[in-house]
Amino acid sequence: xxxxxxxxxxxxxxxxxxxxxxxxxxxxxxxxxxxxxxxxxxxxxxxxxxxxxxxxxxxxxxxxxxxxxxxxxxxxxxxxxxxxxxxxxxxxxxxxxxxxxxxxxxxxxxxxxxxxxxxxxxxxxxxxxxxxxxxxxxxxxxxxxxxxxxxxxxxxxxxxxxxxxxxxxxxxxxxxxxxxxxxxxxxxxxx
Numbered sequence: 001x002x003x004x005x006x007x008x009x010x011x012x013x014x015x016x017x018x019x020x021x022x023x024x025x026x027x028x029x030x031x032x033x034x035x036x037x038x039x040x041x042x043x044x045x046x047x048x049x050x051x052x053x054x055x056x057x058x059x060x061x062x063x064x065x066x067x068x069x070x071x072x073x074x075x076x077x078x079x080x081x082x083x084x085x086x087x088x089x090x091x092x093x094x095x096x097x098x099x100x101x102x103x104x105x106x107x108x109x110x111x112x113x114x115x116x117x118x119x120x121x122x123x124x125x126x127x128x129x130x131x132x133x134x135x136x137x138x139x140x141x142x143x144x145x146x147x148x149x150x151x152x153x154x155x156x157x158x159x160x161x162x163x164x165x166x167x168x169x170x171x172x173x174x175x176x177x178x179x180x181x182x183x184x185x186x187x188x189x190x191x
Contacts, residue, residue: 072094
């Protein structure tokens with residue numbers, strides 16, 4: 001909230017269960033999670049379709065945020081410096097995960113929905129791309145056209161297993177140099 005005082009003064013807000021939400025009648029935007037809240041679990045209200053920029057910024061005690069089934073947008077830096085959550089399950093309704101929405105956080109596991117429309121996002125200081133489409137041999141090379149110019153052999157390596165015949169293939173993408181992380185067991189049916 002400290003980074004966003006101007007935008008907050010221009011709109012109407014309401015507290016619901018100690019959480020600041022928009023007061024457009026539908027309470028569709030979660031504006032701010034209470035910084036001093038000591039609970040380790042939190043269910044975002046079902047009416048929320050958008051999580052506002054910095055809504056969960058610098059929240060350290062929250063271990064299990066449960067997102068609503070109708071959520072469709074998480075704004076940039078919504079979970080910025082959010083050290084608490086261990087796992088985050090993004091609902092199938094989510095279509096927009098803005099850049100840096102999960103940056104500088106310590107979330108260990110993120111479950112991505114197949115409905116995502118954005119081609120890329122930044123996850124915990126590591127780049128990850130997901131289009132909602134199966135990754136098939138050759139398709140992963142689309143990383144070369146991504147905004148930061150990632151190149152196979154320089155920034156990442158790809159290993160394929162069990163993909164000689166139609167069926168299920170496993171691709172493992174390993175980051176190199178400044179690109180950290182490993183995306184393994186991306187199993188999809190190959191026809």
